[in-house]
């Protein structure tokens with residue numbers, strides 16, 4: 001046996017890596033999870049919410065034992081202009097548990113401890129420099145200290161996967177296929193959070209901000225409530241940031257000063273500032289997910305559903321399916337590309353690739369009409385509510401007519417047609 005050889009090595013201890021690791025450990029396979037951070041979660045940034053059912057699939061005990069912040073019982077979708085906000089709000093009963101907020105530095109730590117309890121080895125503070133490839137077969141990893149060998153390597157190193165690039169399964173990340181996200185965590189007393197967001201003790205509220213100050217870019221803002229802090233941030237397509245020479249920090253400052261947002265975070269203490277990339281390429285830009293001796297999972301494989309803000313669940317699922325493929329391969333002692341292609345088949349049969357296929361053209365379609373969807377329509381909707389809620393000497397009919405004419409005055413007919421065509425194309429794309 002080669003020195004330092006085990007069954008499977010996983011690079012990265014995010015949700016995809018840990019899901020793969022715990023699945024393998026539970027099947028009594030020898031598995032090592034390697035992480036460059038000083039602990040799992042040290043390098044990870046997200047909004048964010050994890051989804052209860054997919055998390056339970058990997059960690060059946062997590063609701064009772066994991067460090068959970070709040071259960072999201074209220075979701076607000078808010079169109080912003082510089083001075084106005086129009087919100088559609090969905091609230092469910094206090095006991096419904098679809099998703100919950102977590103703090104990654106606490107939650108990922110708990111996850112890796114669960115994987116270790118199941119028998120996985122964990123090596124923090126260890127950077128994988130490159131993969132060892134012999135006779136076109138991936139056989140190990142080079143770390144900053146020593147080399148380790150395994151029958152299979154699972155690449156779970158996140159959005160900017162240098163290891164997938166080394167194998168030529170991915171190219172350099174294209175600015176069109178990635179968003180830059182920035183986030184602040186702001187400390188507030190739990191009672192203040194509950195009163196500002198109208199919440200009971202364990203429940204939370206999520207805001208999705210559409211429009212200002214990202215009214216000319218492909219971008220969205222978010223706000224999540226934790227137990228005693230608020231996470232506020234936004235993500236903007238890297239291409240738009242580059243082409244429009246925008247500083248993403250300035251955009252976040254504007255969002256924080258918006259009349260709707262400012263009172264929600266007022267008098268809070270800034271605890272943390274972070275930035276991270278989010279994969280945006282979707283189904284059309286997924287890399288090949290396997291080669292001889294290796295598979296790619298999670299963000300490294302571009303598995304993010306941006307329309308629904310889902311990433312951790314796709315990471316969990318892909319990690320689990322890669323691990324199941326590895327278990328079959330170990331039983332047959334076959335680590336060939338053909339054998340590992342079963343991972344891709346499993347993903348295709350799961351909701352992961354089905355959902356990514358459903359939304360494959362949505363972002364691309366919207367990208368060509370960002371100023372309309374994120375700038376013009378939020379403004380027109382706010383104008384409508386301004387008229388609807390104002391009282392002056394003018395008769396309502398006259399006001400509404402003027403409003404309807406304004407749509408045709410502000411825009412030429414070809415712009416309206418382009419917007420309607422984009423919506424129809426996107427809806428047909430989703431339903432077909």
Ligand SMILES: Cc1cc2nc3c(=O)[nH]c(=O)nc-3n(C[C@H](O)[C@H](O)[C@H](O)COP(=O)(O)OP(=O)(O)OC[C@H]3O[C@@H](n4cnc5c(N)ncnc54)[C@H](O)[C@@H]3O)c2cc1C
Pocket residue numbers: 011012013014015016017034035036037041043044045046047048049050051126127128129156157158159181182183233235276277278297298299300303304309310311312313315
């Ligand atoms: C701002 C923001 C908000 C988000 N909000 C949500 C949300 O609300 N809900 C949701 O479901 N998803 C959300 N996501 C997406 C979600 O965070 C990701 O999809 C998910 O973390 C992907 O998991 P992963 O394990 O594939 O990658 P990661 O979580 O990125 O983990 C990769 C790990 O690999 C390690 N690593 C990288 N290179 C090496 C190396 N060479 N050697 C050793 N270790 C290495 C890293 O340190 C890291 O720990 C959000 C993302 C961002 C950026």
